[in-house]
Amino acid sequence: MSNVAAPAEAPVRDHVFHRNLLKKYPVAVRAAGVYIFDSDGKAYLDASSGAVAANLGHGVQEIVDAMAAQAIQVAFAHTVRFETPVMVETAGRIADLSPDGLETVYFASGGSEANEAAMKLARQFHLDSGRPGKHLVVGRWQSYHGNTLGALSAGGDVGRRTSFSPMLAPYPHVSAPENEPLESVCPHLGSPGEQFDYIGEFEQVIARVGAENISAFICEAIVGSQQGAVVPHPKYLGRVRELCDRHDIVLIVDEVMTGFGRTGKNFAVEHFGVTPDIITFGKGVTGGYAPLSGMIVHDRIVDVIRERSDGVFRHGYTYSGHPVCLAAGNAALTYYTDNSVLENVVAQGRYLREKLDELQARQPRMGPVRGRGLLLGFDLLDVRGRRHITSEAFNEMAMQNGAIFYPGKGRIDGIRGQHLLIAPPLTIQRVDIDLMVDILEQTLTDVDVDVS
Ligand code: PLP
Numbered sequence: 001m002s003n004v005a006a007p008a009e010a011p012v013r014d015h016v017f018h019r020n021l022l023k024k025y026p027v028a029v030r031a032a033g034v035y036i037f038d039s040d041g042k043a044y045l046d047a048s049s050g051a052v053a054a055n056l057g058h059g060v061q062e063i064v065d066a067m068a069a070q071a072i073q074v075a076f077a078h079t080v081r082f083e084t085p086v087m088v089e090t091a092g093r094i095a096d097l098s099p100d101g102l103e104t105v106y107f108a109s110g111g112s113e114a115n116e117a118a119m120k121l122a123r124q125f126h127l128d129s130g131r132p133g134k135h136l137v138v139g140r141w142q143s144y145h146g147n148t149l150g151a152l153s154a155g156g157d158v159g160r161r162t163s164f165s166p167m168l169a170p171y172p173h174v175s176a177p178e179n180e181p182l183e184s185v186c187p188h189l190g191s192p193g194e195q196f197d198y199i200g201e202f203e204q205v206i207a208r209v210g211a212e213n214i215s216a217f218i219c220e221a222i223v224g225s226q227q228g229a230v231v232p233h234p235k236y237l238g239r240v241r242e243l244c245d246r247h248d249i250v251l252i253v254d255e256v257m258t259g260f261g262r263t264g265k266n267f268a269v270e271h272f273g274v275t276p277d278i279i280t281f282g283k284g285v286t287g288g289y290a291p292l293s294g295m296i297v298h299d300r301i302v303d304v305i306r307e308r309s310d311g312v313f314r315h316g317y318t319y320s321g322h323p324v325c326l327a328a329g330n331a332a333l334t335y336y337t338d339n340s341v342l343e344n345v346v347a348q349g350r351y352l353r354e355k356l357d358e359l360q361a362r363q364p365r366m367g368p369v370r371g372r373g374l375l376l377g378f379d380l381l382d383v384r385g386r387r388h389i390t391s392e393a394f395n396e397m398a399m400q401n402g403a404i405f406y407p408g409k410g411r412i413d414g415i416r417g418q419h420l421l422i423a424p425p426l427t428i429q430r431v432d433i434d435l436m437v438d439i440l441e442q443t444l445t446d447v448d449v450d451v452s
Pocket of ligand 1: 109111112144146224255282
């Protein structure tokens with residue numbers, strides 16, 4: 001600090017360690033509904049719900065009020081010493097929404113933290129059950145479970161993993177199915193035109209590393225950021241469940257992006273009729289109003305911890321069960337129910353899908369639309385003789401045009417390249433969907449006009 005005034009022309013130093021230190025970011029100063037406004041007054045239609053988290057749009061007064069009331073009542077109580085009414089109530093509501101048997105909820109702050117906790121809980125469950133060798137987590141390529149080192153080890157985003165690889169745990173990976181029904185063709189699933197045996201590959205990994213060494217299998221039921229809303233064959237997850245049962249492998253389903261209605265069901269596993277041992281959640285549980293995440297744990301695991309570990313899960317975060325974040329979650333869950341948000345997802349998801357299918361039919365750069373509910377995606381294709389564009393660059397152009405999508409890179413081997421995820425707030429209405437699709441079309445057109 002200095003008392004000497006800086007010369008007028010000196011640039012103001014920005015002390016924020018931005019995601020990209022070289023980039024100039026628009027300044028978000030206001031938000032309402034599905035729109036964010038920057039300091040120049042420009043409006044952005046948020047077709048990505050931030051990072052697929054601001055699921056209820058902006059300015060929901062009930063959630064803000066609940067947070068303020070909780071902050072006055074008890075802003076913080078360490079969960080090592082206390083429980084709070086809001087924690088008990090929110091856990092109960094989440095358990096009610098979950099598949100039968102998943103009755104106990106552990107809270108954390110972010111999705112990565114939730115997955116770390118889930119992997120450690122699986123390990124403790126095996127230790128307590130007399131299976132001490134079980135320590136490896138089998139993950140899938142083209143999956144994302146978070147940026148902390150354990151979650152990155154289990155995840156399969158090659159780009160994010162590569163430079164950190166010596167620090168990652170040596171977890172095995174299997175392939176993630178391609179979109180059903182086009183490419184998800186596995187002999188175990190009884191599809192014609194078999195291409196790849198996903199279940200057989202998992203069996204081979206189990207045989208190679210030994211079931212006695214495998215603690216858990218982690219996957220997203222419908223893959224979000226890494227594949228761009230890829231839905232597997234309807235039987236895939238059931239077959240995975242069978243293998244996990246046969247080999248005492250804890251099945252962790254990561255619903256950080258898909259939980260709380262995003263795909264038209266409370267949890268994406270419901271599309272496949274499968275009950276995991278642990279579901280992890282985050283993002284949308286508060287509609288983005290506060291950081292809250294966690295895991296919902298099946299009784300068969302909780303009972304073992306209760307009986308063999310004196311009831312103690314050897315894990316914890318300072319901000320686990322933060323009352324203000326829970327108040328946001330609790331109020332958001334009330335809002336979901338009171339405003340029939342799930343029904344809106346189904347109706348608007350169908351409408352958006354129709355509009356995108358229509359657009360795809362006249363836009364050679366759009367691959368077939370896929371996904372469920374309001375988690376839709378498509379590959380951004382190269383067109384012969386026209387310039388290549390990355391999904392990141394495409395999204396920058398879309399932002400210029402007034403909408404934000406969720407760009408993704410997909411595989412690095414070129415089979416699935418650039419894709420775009422479309423995941424607007426679950427409260428979106430037709431008029432905003434129409435505008436969003438218009439901006440998408442405009443941007444697709446601009447790509448060929450703008451040859452800079
Ligand atoms: N799991 C999935 C499926 C995600 O999409 C994400 C974030 O995008 C995470 C985990 C990590 O969550 P967070 O960024 O809150 O740590």
